[in-house]
Amino acid sequence: MKKKTWIIAAVAVCCAVGVGAGSSSYIWAAGLPAGLKVGGQDLGGLTREEADQKIEEYVNSIQNQTITLKVGEQAFETSSEELGFHWSNRDAVEETVAQLTEGNLLKRYMANMDLQQEGAEISIETAVDSEKVAAFVNEKCTDLSGAAKNATITRENGQFVVTPSEKGVTVDIDATVQAINEAVGDGLDGPLEVEAVVTESDPAITTEMLASIQDVLGTCTTDFSSSGSARVKNLQVGSSKINGKVLMPGETLSGYECMQPFTKANGYESAAAYENGQVVDSIGGGVCQIATTMYGMALEAELEITQRQNHSMTVAYVKPSMDAAIAGTYKDIKITNNYSTPIYIEAYTSGRKLTFTCYGQETRPENRKVEYISETLQRIDPGAPIEKVNNSLAPGTRRKVSSGHTGLRSRLWKVVTVDGVETERTLLHTDTYNASKAIYEVGPAAPETTPAPVETVPETPAPTEPQPVEGVNGGPGAALDSPADQTQTAPGPAATPSPETPASQTPAPQAPADSGPVAPGA
Numbered sequence: 001m002k003k004k005t006w007i008i009a010a011v012a013v014c015c016a017v018g019v020g021a022g023s024s025s026y027i028w029a030a031g032l033p034a035g036l037k038v039g040g041q042d043l044g045g046l047t048r049e050e051a052d053q054k055i056e057e058y059v060n061s062i063q064n065q066t067i068t069l070k071v072g073e074q075a076f077e078t079s080s081e082e083l084g085f086h087w088s089n090r091d092a093v094e095e096t097v098a099q100l101t102e103g104n105l106l107k108r109y110m111a112n113m114d115l116q117q118e119g120a121e122i123s124i125e126t127a128v129d130s131e132k133v134a135a136f137v138n139e140k141c142t143d144l145s146g147a148a149k150n151a152t153i154t155r156e157n158g159q160f161v162v163t164p165s166e167k168g169v170t171v172d173i174d175a176t177v178q179a180i181n182e183a184v185g186d187g188l189d190g191p192l193e194v195e196a197v198v199t200e201s202d203p204a205i206t207t208e209m210l211a212s213i214q215d216v217l218g219t220c221t222t223d224f225s226s227s228g229s230a231r232v233k234n235l236q237v238g239s240s241k242i243n244g245k246v247l248m249p250g251e252t253l254s255g256y257e258c259m260q261p262f263t264k265a266n267g268y269e270s271a272a273a274y275e276n277g278q279v280v281d282s283i284g285g286g287v288c289q290i291a292t293t294m295y296g297m298a299l300e301a302e303l304e305i306t307q308r309q310n311h312s313m314t315v316a317y318v319k320p321s322m323d324a325a326i327a328g329t330y331k332d333i334k335i336t337n338n339y340s341t342p343i344y345i346e347a348y349t350s351g352r353k354l355t356f357t358c359y360g361q362e363t364r365p366e367n368r369k370v371e372y373i374s375e376t377l378q379r380i381d382p383g384a385p386i387e388k389v390n391n392s393l394a395p396g397t398r399r400k401v402s403s404g405h406t407g408l409r410s411r412l413w414k415v416v417t418v419d420g421v422e423t424e425r426t427l428l429h430t431d432t433y434n435a436s437k438a439i440y441e442v443g444p445a446a447p448e449t450t451p452a453p454v455e456t457v458p459e460t461p462a463p464t465e466p467q468p469v470e471g472v473n474g475g476p477g478a479a480l481d482s483p484a485d486q487t488q489t490a491p492g493p494a495a496t497p498s499p500e501t502p503a504s505q506t507p508a509p510q511a512p513a514d515s516g517p518v519a520p521g522a
Contacts, residue, residue, distance in 0.1 A: 036121075038051070038054070055124060065080045065085075069180075083129065083180065085128055093122055126185060126188065128184060133173065141196070147169070147170075148165070166203065167203065176197045212342065217362060218302070219297055220297040242258045252337075262287070271285030292323045294347070301358040303337065305335060309332075313407075320433065321375075367418055380408065390443065398441075400438065402436075407436075412427075
């Protein structure tokens, strides 16, 4: 329907002299003249208040019509009421009605004559609420089958497989509101179908973007051959949650956000980890090796390192200052893609080794090489081991609870050479690693024994040549130290000395050797 133009004339409604057949004067009632209609309904003889109510009733009668919004091949049905259908020219109608009941008498009289001869109909304009239309479109039309689809990439059998991107359509809300208003402008007598105004949209990640991922930008492998099965499981689970991540230019990846929560429900088990300078069991123990390996990859690829912290104590699988720890959001490894093209992160375990590789489009010159040098500045001796008595152990038993760690201060240098000539040497960071004493549990002291009485016997002449005594000078009873990390018992009393031997003595027990740092992952 096309909008109708109001053709309303003023009409005289008060007294006029000499008007009308066989009458010298008469007074018109204070109502609207005959011939005035709205929506096909006659308003003649009604007061302004009555006319306003009648118009309102008319609008309400057409308010709950069905409106179907078509977006391409799909149709979304709603009601005019839900879209905020309303009488939009109320003020203009009020002004027109006022002209018929108020103002100059002569003008009102002449307008009335025109109205009686030609008639007039007030066009009621209606519209929808743009905010309600926007809400409907956002709720119903965001997951259209015609929406843009990003390209995706996977790595299968050593090759990249790209699923192509697809263009989509986006509903232009402002233009669609205008189209609906044009359709309902003169009212709504029945169900209405409106074609939404759409614009073509491009995917955020296109096939061409991902096709650029071909080159190895950086890789790092660390060893976990000494790890137990629980720690191995944590490395497998944690790395799988990062494997396949794609970073568009400027995007940042958080190791913690990818791998958390560290719970059994999320696949992790309890394994060794650092906590307050000690090695303890923790759900997810070992994932710091994932952070460290990802950090090494990022260094080789020269990605932007947004966040990195070292461990509280040294680790065995990389050199000092080449590690990265994870402890909630306080300690995290975050890397940012500072390339102009996307990058792909591959992470996996194989043959007791953990590997991270960054793929993308190589733009660095072939004659430019990057090397990272770990420099130790200071070593801090952990001191003598700590012994804790455990009465449940047998007397003389000694058992290692925690290995000691030598403290360190170290720093990491980035060295760049071009055609073998050093062009850049940058200090990346300086780190401090705490020293910690080894801890042993020992059994209670052995009870003292009362020596047996000695019977006096006649002296026997000494043999011409001395005979070997057990446990002395390498005889068959010589005591051998057990390995430091195994349960051991204190050596027995020394054998009786020969006449040439000084007073009886027992060799002092030797401090056990440190087995080196545990490879944890707090």
